[in-house]
Amino acid sequence: MDTIKSSSDFIIIDRLNECKQLPVLRSLNTTLLSLIDSDTSFMSQIAEVIGRDPAITTKLLNLANSIFFGFAESQPIKSIEEAAFYVGLTQLKHIIITTPVVEDLLDLQYLNNKINWVDFWTHSVATAILTREVLSLAEIDWDDESDYIAGLLHNVGKVVIATVFPEEFSKMLNLNSKDTLEFCEEEKKAIEWDHAKIGAYFLWKNHLAADIIEAVQNHNSPYKSLKKPELAAAIQLADHLARSADILGIESTAAPIAEEFQNLDGFMLLFGHMSEEDQNEALLALSMSKERIASTIKEMI
Secondary structure, eight states: OOOOTTOOHHHHHHHHTTSOOOGGGGOSOHHHHHHHHOTTOOHHHHHHHHTTOHHHHHHHHHHHTSTTTTOTTTOOOOOHHHHHHHHOHHHHHHHHHHHHHHHHHHGGGGGGTTSOHHHHHHHHHHHHHHHHHHHHHTTOOOSSSHHHHHHHTTTHHHHHHHHHSHHHHHHHHTSOBSSHHHHHHHHHHHHSSOHHHHHHHHHHHTTOOHHHHHHHHTTTOGGGOSSOHHHHHHHHHHHHHHHHTTOOOSSOBOOOOGGGGGGSHHHHHHHTTSOHHHHHHHHHHHHHHHHHHHHHGGGGO
């Protein structure tokens, strides 16, 4: 594959700086999130705020009426308040976070509209949900939503590459890589930076939290994270689990074997200190999470 002539970090940064800002990323519907986190908020108040956002309203009603919740055939839910009650505050928070981020990032894709971005976002949301589950299984408490957001945005660099380097990206999509690491090597051959580094730069430029930026940059090599390697480790595991469930994303890589995830750096970092019995329980729980997400993720998009 041809590389960009006279490529350097400065040239790459100049090209990346052409990519538009994402103002919504700096304000993820703080009013609604504050209501959800408040002990004194009523569901009616939350429903009133949700009703002001058509995108969130549509996604909420769709999820509540999905097969997963069992209402679609018998008694469809038409009330925002009722839908929020059945979905639950945790799932509702995920919807609120996901919707504006996905909508803004979709605006970057106009230069490469031949790509199936639905597959990309299906994988992204699956990874976000599984990142939180992996941390929970590792008994790591996370105080904010940065774990979910980092999982959601772990491949944002691919969107940026598709926008800023569309020709190189199109060529890379036609490659048959055996795994993610091999695909990253092809990215480096083409433009010197892989999607993880490009995504981290893009998020830094848009003033996201340092924990999220570090996790995105190191989600394929969690031991390189200096401050919170456990988050990068959880994303690596979540990404692997999602792909082993055939939620692959957009690049041409083979689905990994689910049982191989115990060989990942992320698994050893999070669960390596445990006894063999506890590790086996964690492996079983991770497999169950993978099966569950495979059957429900389509209702989230």
